[in-house]
Amino acid sequence: MSDAVETDRRLLTVTDLRTTFSIAAGDVQAVRGVSFALDRGRTLGIVGESGCGKTVLARSIMRLNLGSNVTTTGMAEFAGRDLLSLPMADMHEMWGMELAMVFQDPMTSLNPLVRVGRQVTEHLRHHLGVGRAEAARTAVDLLKEVRIPEPEARLKAYPHELSGGMRQRICIAIALACEPSLLFADEPTTALDVTVQHQILNLLGREQRERDMAMVLVTHDLGVVAGRTDDTLVMYAGMVVEQAPTGSLFDDMRHPYSEALLRRCREEVPPLSAVDDPDHRFACWTPVGSPEGSEAFARNVAEGLPQAVAVDLTAPSLTGSGGAS
């Protein structure tokens, strides 16, 4: 593949993105220098524990972190334009059309007072100037697409009349309505029970592939990205600590996720570096697989420090990258 073709496939390039909230107690550096690239039609998993900055990162790229106390620096080049320096009016035109987002809680992203049908057709009518009848037909098609039974009846319903899984399907239908080239899914299944979680993740995966849409799948659960994303970026405390093709990340995990190491890392931040595979980068003084890493792991276990993530990673169901679908 020539360079020109590869450049053409590049959809989003995020460079040294930093977001800080100024609050009374001081500055909260929620995102501290994140860089990554995403090609058209590809999927990126952003994984990390609660509070590590995943949502702020996604919202920063989307320019959804509103408020006078927020500062975002760096670049987020989307199809050749830096989203961070675009006038807000241009962003409004891009929301839904080019960039869309599915949030964790479908109840808070749907308007409880407005029938589902109007919410599904809103972008179509606003952005594409589609007439009422055609928008209604498209809405039915979209609901069928996201596997909602009796779509005509559901379009007349209010959000509270639907189950959590159905509401999330509606949110996905809304996000897909104008065929965006990039979809952010921010913990899209956290509020749902396990069976429904799988259905929704499968639905997102299918839509993403069929539409050649790029997707950023944000989750606190590493199990969610296994087999579902091309690349994965692991965040801790606003920074990327590991970044690799998802298969290679699970086969050859380098970051031990231990509280003690991270405490040490706070004193001196390790650079993101590669050892034997240039596509697999990690920021840790004592990578998994090294004698220092094994020592640190044993020490942390002996001290009773939280190892939840480390334990999950060794679970057989999470190894390899081609499994879940």
Ligand SMILES: Nc1ncnc2c1ncn2[C@@H]1O[C@H](COP(=O)(O)OP(=O)(O)O)[C@@H](O)[C@H]1O
């Ligand atoms: N509006 C805000 N004002 C101040 N701090 C914020 C704000 N929004 C998020 N934060 C802080 O930024 C950090 C990252 O939050 P967030 O991106 O929501 O985490 P995640 O999505 O990974 O759980 C947290 O420490 C959170 O408290």
Ligand SMILES: [Mg+2]
């Ligand atoms: Mg979040």
